[in-house]
Amino acid sequence: MPKWAMVIDLDKCTGCGDCMAACKVENNVAIVSPEQAEENRVMFWMDMMTIYEGEYPNIKVTRIPKPCYHCDNPPCIKVCPVHATYINPEGLVGQIYHRCIGCRYCMAACPYTAKVFNWYEPEWADEFKTCMNPDVSLRMKGVVEKCSFCAHRLQHVKEDADAEDRPINDGEYMPACAESCPADAIFFGDLENKESKVYKLSRSPRAFKELEDLGTEPKVIYLSKRE
Amino acid sequence: MNGEEKKFHDKIIYMAQLASISFIWIFVAGIAVWILNLISISVDLNDAPGASIGISIIAIPVFFTLAGILTYVFVGFHKKNNNIKE
Amino acid sequence: MEEKKKTTVDIDEALYRPIYETGKGFYITVGVLLMIILFAAFMYIRQVYYGLGVTGMNQPVTWGFYIVNFVFFIGISHAGTLISAILRLSKAEWRRPITRMAEVITAIVLAIGGLHPIIDLGRPDRVLNIFTAGRLQSPLLWDVTSITAYFTASTVYLYLPMIPDIAKLRDRGGKLRWFYDFLSWGWQGTEHQKKVLNRAINILMVMVIPIAVSVHTVISYIFSMTLQPGWHSTIFGPYFVVGAIFSGIAALLIVMIAFRKFFHLENYLKLIHFRYLSTLLLIMSLLWFYFTFSEYLTGIFGAEPHEMDVILYKMTGPYAIFFWGMVICNFIIPVIVLSFKKFKTIKGILFASITVVIGMWLERLNIVIPSLANPRLELSTGMYFPSLTEWSLFIGALAVFVLGYVLFSKFFPIISIWEIEEGREESIKEVEERVKSYLPGPAGTTE
Numbered sequence: 001m002p003k004w005a006m007v008i009d010l011d012k013c014t015g016c017g018d019c020m021a022a023c024k025v026e027n028n029v030a031i032v033s034p035e036q037a038e039e040n041r042v043m044f045w046m047d048m049m050t051i052y053e054g055e056y057p058n059i060k061v062t063r064i065p066k067p068c069y070h071c072d073n074p075p076c077i078k079v080c081p082v083h084a085t086y087i088n089p090e091g092l093v094g095q096i097y098h099r100c101i102g103c104r105y106c107m108a109a110c111p112y113t114a115k116v117f118n119w120y121e122p123e124w125a126d127e128f129k130t131c132m133n134p135d136v137s138l139r140m141k142g143v144v145e146k147c148s149f150c151a152h153r154l155q156h157v158k159e160d161a162d163a164e165d166r167p168i169n170d171g172e173y174m175p176a177c178a179e180s181c182p183a184d185a186i187f188f189g190d191l192e193n194k195e196s197k198v199y200k201l202s203r204s205p206r207a208f209k210e211l212e213d214l215g216t217e218p219k220v221i222y223l224s225k226r227e
Numbered sequence: 228m229n230g231e232e233k234k235f236h237d238k239i240i241y242m243a244q245l246a247s248i249s250f251i252w253i254f255v256a257g258i259a260v261w262i263l264n265l266i267s268i269s270v271d272l273n274d275a276p277g278a279s280i281g282i283s284i285i286a287i288p289v290f291f292t293l294a295g296i297l298t299y300v301f302v303g304f305h306k307k308n309n310n311i312k313e
Numbered sequence: 314m315e316e317k318k319k320t321t322v323d324i325d326e327a328l329y330r331p332i333y334e335t336g337k338g339f340y341i342t343v344g345v346l347l348m349i350i351l352f353a354a355f356m357y358i359r360q361v362y363y364g365l366g367v368t369g370m371n372q373p374v375t376w377g378f379y380i381v382n383f384v385f386f387i388g389i390s391h392a393g394t395l396i397s398a399i400l401r402l403s404k405a406e407w408r409r410p411i412t413r414m415a416e417v418i419t420a421i422v423l424a425i426g427g428l429h430p431i432i433d434l435g436r437p438d439r440v441l442n443i444f445t446a447g448r449l450q451s452p453l454l455w456d457v458t459s460i461t462a463y464f465t466a467s468t469v470y471l472y473l474p475m476i477p478d479i480a481k482l483r484d485r486g487g488k489l490r491w492f493y494d495f496l497s498w499g500w501q502g503t504e505h506q507k508k509v510l511n512r513a514i515n516i517l518m519v520m521v522i523p524i525a526v527s528v529h530t531v532i533s534y535i536f537s538m539t540l541q542p543g544w545h546s547t548i549f550g551p552y553f554v555v556g557a558i559f560s561g562i563a564a565l566l567i568v569m570i571a572f573r574k575f576f577h578l579e580n581y582l583k584l585i586h587f588r589y590l591s592t593l594l595l596i597m598s599l600l601w602f603y604f605t606f607s608e609y610l611t612g613i614f615g616a617e618p619h620e621m622d623v624i625l626y627k628m629t630g631p632y633a634i635f636f637w638g639m640v641i642c643n644f645i646i647p648v649i650v651l652s653f654k655k656f657k658t659i660k661g662i663l664f665a666s667i668t669v670v671i672g673m674w675l676e677r678l679n680i681v682i683p684s685l686a687n688p689r690l691e692l693s694t695g696m697y698f699p700s701l702t703e704w705s706l707f708i709g710a711l712a713v714f715v716l717g718y719v720l721f722s723k724f725f726p727i728i729s730i731w732e733i734e735e736g737r738e739e740s741i742k743e744v745e746e747r748v749k750s751y752l753p754g755p756a757g758t759t760e
Contacts, residue, residue: 040371040695051691066690075540081451082442083272101442102365102435104375105453109539113373113688117435119366141364142435211689214540240494247495258461265447265454279449286458292520293465296513300473303509304499 002168002190003091003219004149006178007201008065010224012185015063019177019186020046023067026150026176028136030122043116045147046177062226065186067177068093068114068147069210069218076106076115084144091191091219092151100143107144111214115146149188150175170196191219248301255294259287325733328726331576333487338575339719346716353709356702357432365435367702374685374695378703379433382710384677385560386426387460387532388553389670392561393419394467395525396593398518406744407589409736410581413729414572415565416471421717422564423467425710427460432706452538455531463521463528470517473510476500477731489724529557536680543612543623543684552604559597559643560673563666566590568718570663572727581728584659591662594669595651602644605676622687626694632683635675642672 023029023046030043051062070093077085077093084100087093095115107115121141124132132138135152139145157173170189178186189198198221201207206223262283269279360367370377393415400408430453431437447454480500483493500506533553536544546552566587573582612620627636650656650665686695699707721727 036366039369040373041366042372049691064691079451079453079539081448081453081457082439082446083268083274083448084442099439099442099446100436101439103430103433103453104435105451105535107372107375108541108685111540111689113690113692116372117375118364119370120364140436141366144435216540236491236494240491241499243495244498254465261444261447262449262458264444265449268446269449274448275450282449282455282458286462289462289520289524290465292516293462293469296473296516297469300476300509300513301498303513304506306505 001089001192003192004070004154004173005091005189005191005198005202005219005221006067006070006149006175007187007198007207007221007223009185009187009201010062010064010222010226011206012183013063013065013181014183014185015048015050015061016182017048018180018182019065020044020048022046022176022180023147025131026133026136027148028124028132028138029145030118030139031124031128032120033123036119041117041119043118043122043145045116045145047114064222065177066112066114067149067175067220069112069216069220070147070149072217072219073215075109075111075214075216079105079109081105090154092149092154093146094148094151095143095145097137097139097143097145102142102144104144111211111216112218115144117144118142170198244301248298251294251297255290258290262287325730327577327580328728328730328733329482329485331722332482332724332726335723339723342719343716346712346719349712350709350716353705353712356705356709360432360702361437367700369698369700369703371695371697373688373692374682374697376433376681376685377697378699378707379429381674381677381681382707383426383429383433384532384553384681385674386422386429386710387528388557388560388673388677389564390419390422390426390463390467390561391525391529391554391557392422392565393417394463394470394521395419395558396562396565398470398521398525401514401518402522404747405589406736406740407586409732410578410728411565411569411586411590412474412732413471414568414727416467416474417718417721417727418561418564418568419467420464420471421714421721423460423464424717425713427464429710430456452531452534455534456528459524459528459531463524466517466521466524470514470521473513473517474729474732475725476510477502478726478729481730482725492724526554529554536684541684542617542619542687542689543680546608548604548608552608555597555600555604556673556676559594559601560670562590562594562597563669563673566594566662566666567670570659570666572722573659576722576727578728581733587659587662588657591651591657591665594647594662594665598644598647598651598669605640605644619687619689622694623683626683626687627679630683631696632679636679639672639675639679642668642675644672646672 024031024044027045029045032041032043036042045067047066049062049064049066051064053060053062070087070091072087072091074085074087074093077087081103082099082101084096085093085106086096102117104117107113107117118139118141122139133152135155153175154173157168161168161172168190170193174188178188187198187201189196191199191202193199201223202221204223206225207221208224209218209221212218262279266276266279266283268274269276368377368379397408397412397415400412431440434440443454443457447457449455449458476496476498477500479493480497480502483490483497530550530553533549537546537549539545569582569587569590572578609624612624626632646668647665650661682697686697688695
């Protein structure tokens with residue numbers, strides 16, 4: 001059974017935000033109005049943490065892309081009252097939008113604040129409405145959503161591999177963020193496959209995970225010489 | 228209210244009281260069915276069935292005791308009444 | 314002459330009067346309350362229609378007033394059944410005029426509090442998913458179970474000791490005879506019936522205490538089962554229970570003072586009752602401070618960075634006014650007012666009780682919001698401003714409480730008449746004998 005994981009090389013990352021845009025388009029994530037954004041209701045499945053250190057003019061800015069960490073021991077699924085969020089055998093943490101009752105307990109329990117909520121009925125500009133991704137179901141108001149590691153892409157890859165009767169190649173299943181990254185800073189693959197690039201990078205001495213001491217065992221691994 | 232009417236009135240009241248007592252039992256049984264359903268789901272999905280069973284062991288008897296107390300009081304009240312009449 | 318006439322009617326006529334005499338004030342109160350409730354209902358329907366966006370909640374502060382009020386109201390509900398059960402169990406004779414009022418608070422407030430998580434849902438239309446796809450592993454379901462159990466138990470516990478009084482109302486005739494006839498369950502006051510009732514009440518009061526404790530413990534578990542700084546604390550269970558009893562006693566005192574004034578019950582609710590209860594309030598205030606002190610000192614001394622973010626947010630950050638307001642309302646004012654006999658008048662006790670209720674609400678606010686506003690990762694700190702919808706639902710909930718109480722007092726005596734009678738007739742002798750049994754017997758005798 002594969003175990004899908006992501007490696008983000010912060011030394012390569014330029015903080016351009018292309019992953020965020022690619023994610024939004026790929027997953028039909030709603031675009032909230034500026035007033036709503038003011039109220040901290042922006043919806044990103046792939047978010048960007050921006051850390052400012054020091055005083056002007058000597059500011060050091062760190063940008064860290066932050067998807068859902070797809071923990072192996074996810075605090076969010078423990079607390080869900082209705083089985084609306086789950087972890088599958090391949091380690092993907094999913095959300096069932098049509099079952100979610102919107103109690104937002106998973107959001108409160110997530111130490112990474114990776115989840116977002118549909119405060120209003122999601123809206124898109126007319127230009128977007130014609131180019132929705134048909135593979136990703138639209139969400140309704142009042143439910144929680146989050147990064148799925150583009151699980152719909154895995155479906156396609158699996159079908160192709162099944163049709164050709166071969167295992168999934170390394171790098172065949174790529175989420176939109178990894179695919180679009182211009183700096184080639186995001187890697188994605190199977191952690192169980194010892195030959196995969198992700199496995200090799202995860203053993204790098206530069207590798208670390210966010211809040212590892214909480215025991216959530218995130219499957220997003222950062223690489224950085226700093227820190 | 229004459230005798231006939233009073234008898235009828237008492238009978239209606241008694242039936243209503245019986246209905247309310249049985250409603251309590253339906254309520255309690257409903258909760259038990261609900262909890263058992265959740266246990267069967269958690270066993271099916273292998274989703275911490277131990278925790279579910281642990282909770283049910285405490286919760287279900289509590290509800291049944293409460294319904295039992297109410298029934299005990301109701302039956303206890305009426306038992307003596309009949310004896311007096313006889 | 315006047316005095317004699319009264320005794321021929323009923324000594325406790327004052328307790329029946331509110332049920333049979335309806336003044337203008339009643340209709341005005343009910344009307345105003347209904348208006349407030351209707352407005353709150355309208356705001357709620359609007360929220361269901363547009364989505365939770367009409368509230369002030371956001372990311373990362375995903376829980377706001379609704380959860381704060383949920384914890385607060387459930388806390389208030391501990392006034393009743395728990396206090397009444399403890400007083401009954403410890404055979405405190407001064408409990409007699411108090412227990413009924415306390416139990417009513419529980420039943421009404423519990424219903425209100427229990428509704429809050431549903432108000433908080435983004436998809437209330439799917440709430441039945443809890444039945445078809447629920448997970449007993451989730452602390453929210455623990456809550457559903459324990460609140461249902463507590464609500465059932467406290468309603469039964471309110472109802473059973475009320476049966477003899479309902480029978481009294483039935484025997485008086487007059488309005489709603491069939492209603493009282495139905496509810497009195499054929500009570501005739503025979504020895505056997507009294508025995509049955511007493512036995513049932515005794516079983517219930519033993520049962521209700523662990524249920525009540527479990528309810529607030531489980532509510533604290535909603536928070537302490539997560540990994541969030543400021544929430545993930547083993548002390549939370551007892552801390553919440555202590556806070557709940559604390560705010561419950563304060564709410565009970567306020568209700569008692571209000572009814573004493575409006576129903577002219579000065580003869581039943583005497584200064585001594587308030588003094589005894591307020592001593593209990595003082596003890597709970599000290600206990601509350603002890604828990605708060607332990608909770609924050611361990612956080613500050615350990616100085617884990619994420620924990621410190623939350624604590625500093627409360628102590629010196631945007632929530633400083635609420636945090637220190639909480640300390641003043643919950644500890645400094647009640648201790649000053651209730652420690653000195655000079656201040657322990659009805660007015661003083663009312664003042665202390667009101668500050669305690671406000672302080673305990675602030676405590677719930679201090680627990681829920683700052684932990685959410687300070688996520689562990691290096692994101693910007695969140696801020697939360699409740700919207701008009703949340704305020705109106707809060708005020709609506711308070712109005713439901715007052716309305717529920719007013720309506721209850723219209724149909725049932727607010728003070729247990731038969732228990733007062735029992736106190737007059739039997740317990741003076743009983744207490745004398747009980748006290749004698751505490752004392753050492755004649756020299757040389759052993760048991």
